[in-house]
Amino acid sequence: IAAHAADIAKGVKGARDIDDKMAAARHKMDWDEMFEIAIDGEKARRFFEQTPPAxxxxxxxxxxxxxxxxxxxxxxxxxxxxxxxx
Structure with missing residues (x-):
């Protein structure tokens, strides 16, 4: 997760932009970009690499x-x- 919905709802500056960037990366299935945008990209990458998709x-x-x-x-x-x- 890049930005929490609550951050967007609370009006946290930049939260919407981060969420939009993550949505674009998901649409492209650009895993590296998703890891960079994620709150904890290293942890996300570790989980991904434990069971990589076929x-x-x-x-x-x-x-x-x-x-x-x-x-x-x-x-x-x-x-x-x-x-x-x-």
């Missing part, structure tokens, strides 16, 4: 079901399949 453009939790990955694929005009059809 595909660098997803996360280890969602894999091919990743909503960001799916959205990006749709926006790029790619076909999205989750199940093999018979």
């Amino acid at each position: 595909d660098r453009h997803t996360c280890s939790m969602c894999g091919k079901m990743c909503a960001v990955r799916t959205t990006n694929m749709i926006l790029e005009g790619k076909e999205v399949k989750f199940c093999s059809e018979k």
Whole structure:
């Protein structure tokens, strides 16, 4: 997490900018940028490296079901399949 929603709600200067930067990094699936923006980037990187995703453009939790990955694929005009059809 880069900025807490409470920081944005309280009007903490710069919190919205940090949150927007993290959202942009997530959209690009730019892990290195996400680690740099994170409150504790070193800890985030350690967790990430413990169970790295099979595909660098997803996360280890969602894999091919990743909503960001799916959205990006749709926006790029790619076909999205989750199940093999018979």
